[in-house]
Amino acid sequence: MARRTAPTDPHCAIASALDVVGDWWTLLIVRDTARGVRRFDALHKELGVSRKVLAERLREMVAAGILERQPYQSGPVRYEYVLTPRGRALLPVLIALQDWGDGWVLGDGTATATADEGSREALRVRELVGTRLPELRLPGAGGSLDPVAPDMPFTVLYCFPGAYARPEAYPPGWSAVPGAPGCTLESCTYRDRLADFTAAGAGVHGVSTQRPDEQEAFAAKERLRFPLLSDAGLELTAALRLPTFRTGGAVRLKRLTLVVDAGRTVRAALYPITDIEQSVAAALEAVRTAAAAETVR
Template identity: 55%
Template sequence: MRMHNADAACGIAQAAVIMGDWWNVLVLREIARGHVRFDALAAELGLSRKVLTERLGRLVAGGVLHRSLYQRRPVRYEYLLTEAGVGLLPLLVAMQEWGDRWVLGDGSVTAAEDGAEHARMHSLTGTRLPADLELPGSDGIPRDVVAPDAAATVLFTYPATGIQWEEPLPGAAGCTLENRLFRDSWPAFRDAGAAVHGVSTQLPHEQAAFARAESVPYPLLSDTHLRLAAALRLPTFHGAGQLRLKRSVLVLDRQRTVRHVLFPVGDIPHAVQEARRLARTLAGHVRP
């Protein structure tokens, strides 16, 4: 890529050099989703081996990917995000949010029943979360997004709660109600062998303060760096100067596979009740 001399001091221009073209962006998108091996990337993207090899080489040289040997005969590598690569996830999620709203949508932050976000979320059924996907809990310690000892994990995402906003935060109304309803239903989830995890882009200490104030018994996980949002391409919106997760409920099995999706979530009490029913069904307590 030819650059003007003034571009040497421009962060946007330098980032554009690394991203290169749209194939580089899509390669990073798929790696964030957990497709880290060459054949899986080629299958997801429909790229020739020559072109994919070239793009992976550029991203490794740019310092956003590194190769990790997983097989010696024949030699095969996984392509994993470096720290610099993880730093690009907010950019990818912001691009998705912009495309959802201004290209695929009508400019509104509200999720439409027949919109692109709805279709993408419900296509998650059957998707398996990456095995190494951990998020910090309210204690700051990384925790698996899927509870390893539970027959089912209910993962609900919400914009934010527990903060006095200086400006209206679209989609955030009801977050406290949602947490309280999951809190009150938590014994039923526990007795069914199901775990409950709440996820937002708030910082761990913000979630910890809310958990203490509301006696929340289940983990609240922080997706501040948007690892989960990028892995599942979750719908987001901008609020109070930060990307926020739209409200959704996912029910996953022991194998980390998404079995049920509730999105959009408008009727919060119904969504919590339905999540409880689906979790009990998945855990084998009632017949499907």
């Protein structure tokens, strides 16, 4: 990409990075390709940018190694744009911007693992209903797993800030962050009601940004019988623009629950969650409601 400003410090990595991704549209293209909007016409419709500007930005991003073109049609050949490893490395940057926007533009800067019912952040999460999870896999016990449970009509995907096998492993000040405590209760409640979810036709997956080894130790301690998935790379978080907060030097998912069907479409989004046991019951009811709707079709 062409340099847009004269460098004040030729050795500054920030200035060098902004030469590549400092344009408004560039980061929004990264945002949308991360959530599966990859074809030119779809990006044009989503972004509302002129076709000329979009074509120019896509060419620059391919040249910079952020995107690669992959053919999806022959005769005539048409391409979609997919993030490269270099492009996916920008996902934490997007989440940091979103976190700053939620906290300091839309909020008052307070670290919190929840939100007000009528906040724009809460509305953004609830607007996920009807959207589709992109194809991706996340690390879990035994290898990488699809967030959508195989061979089940529905998946309950509950996102939580973090849970540890040892109490001393929690970051300092964890209990003072509104909405952060309660992850053990949430996972154990899903464990205890797993048979109800199975009978209703739903698998259960937990997701946090913790390392897989931390999740595995916690799952073994609490004898969980469903997978915990690690979104440490923030792929799912960026794809769905899930809300986060930062504590203990790490990005954490705020507590929320999605009900997803086998076609990867979000059927229900529960956020904010203020009563953990009630939220598990609400997730089960959402599965049953979605299953009943499928029967009527």
